[in-house]
Amino acid sequence: MSEQAVLTGEHFMTGDEAAAEGGLAAGCRFFGGYPITPATEVTEVMAKRLPGVGGVFIQMEDEMASMNTLLGAAWGGMKSMTSTSGPGFSLMMENLGLGIITETPCVLVNVQRGGPSTGLPTLVGQQDMMQAKWGSHGDYEIIALAPSSPQEAFDFTIHAFNFSEQYRLPVLLMMDESVGHMFEKVVIPKAEDIKLVPRRITKDKPADYLPFKPDDDLVPPMIEFGEGYRVHITGLTHDEKGYPVINAEAQQPLVRRLCEKITKNADKIYMYDERELDDAEVVVISYGITARIAQQVVNECRAEGKKVGHLRLITCWPFPEPIVRKLADRIKGFVVPEINLGQMSLEVERVAGRGIPTICVPNAGGEVHNPEDIHAVIREVLK
């Protein structure tokens, strides 16, 4: 090790670079990936920086293999990370599921561009939000964070690593091209001021250890290979020993626990920003780059005396149901701008119910919203 892992100080950098630096500051020492616009700069920073801090960078043959390297590296004792965009995210879906069923901590950064398919490599989209939740087969719960600035790309990558260790699963940083390629000031704290969640290692002796027996919070502790423990890690349904058991008796408790370790701890996971909600009649819900456009619109509405508030999602998954439900009981309606044709707005509508309108402000991608389009919908709901 010859270089600083934590670049304490003030920088002017992109969201992509900040996500990479956030990973390094969180202790990530393995990156397996395949470059793809607009996430390439994450890969570039890691390729340049990891060898100097005692880490390993591998450019893999594709994104399926990349995702698997994360799982292997994590079980080998490292904190691991990758970055990609739409087409690569699709390829990572199968092995994201392997990460979920094997309860492997790691972080996947998706710098979203316009799709479907190769779509708009260089231009913004937020079209992978439902894929993040449902893209891998089988039932699962996920944690996905959406940064709105390079500073948050740094901060939330650290949160993502902490959640991944706390709850033992792959965590998604759902960035977008605008935030990924935007330069802003990023303040990196001193290493000792960055709070990190350490890997949960079992206290059981090797003879007593059951690798998939959970603690009270439904999360099982891990081991360090080479310390005398024997663990079988499989994508098949398994019992607490980790061996394949292909029947309903094993499937029911395992899949329920994989979901419940998130749903039952959700109150500790939810992150969101509340702006001027107290007297709001209309609430805008947004995330990522769109939250900045939405906040500008909300400020303009307030200046005109309109009672409009803003709920900015930081954890899109788990979706913060309690605050949305609470607001739905007393406001006139939700307005949900997003750079897709209606994804998180479906979740808002599900939770808000049919009593009040939830109106998406759709945008198929390529550019951020025109603020006037959001204004127009707010005016409609306020009528």
Next chain:
Amino acid sequence: MKKEIRITGFGGQGIILSGYIVGKAAAVFDGKQATMVQAYGPEARGSACSSQVIIDDNPILYPYHRDLNILAALSQEGYDKFHTLVRKDGIILFDEDLVEFDAPADVAVFKGVPATRIAEDLGRVMVANIAMLGFLVAQTEVTSADAMKQAILSAVPKGTGDLNMNAFERGFQHQPAEIVVGAGAGV
């Protein structure tokens, strides 16, 4: 006060680096808010290349230009593409050997600098963008001169500091012939 600055030229002139330096000067060394975005991708290759900077005392929400205060043009194509976006009371800076303009009526103040010639005098044409940054600071005070110098020194290759500072100083000291078109007056 919010200011929107676009620097434009062609690939290889250090246009994106210039935007980065302006943003870093404002955000890191002047303690203001600054956001820089760049025209990116195939649409930005081999033709008019540009970087967009916003500097403000308050947090910047919408990160793209809506109301351009300052255009610094290092190529004809860049000038042609963006000059009509400048506010009436804005300012257009240009490399006077590379840009000829048909001044549109009632728009902006125009000020020329021989940025590329200054760089050639110094023996390295690649510092033309830094001469333009010196001119930009002197004519618009968009950042402090100290902040801009610190940002330049932090961004250029080691060993080229003196060269870049000379280019900055020559641009900074240049006295342009002011061309006022329409009713515009400064920024």
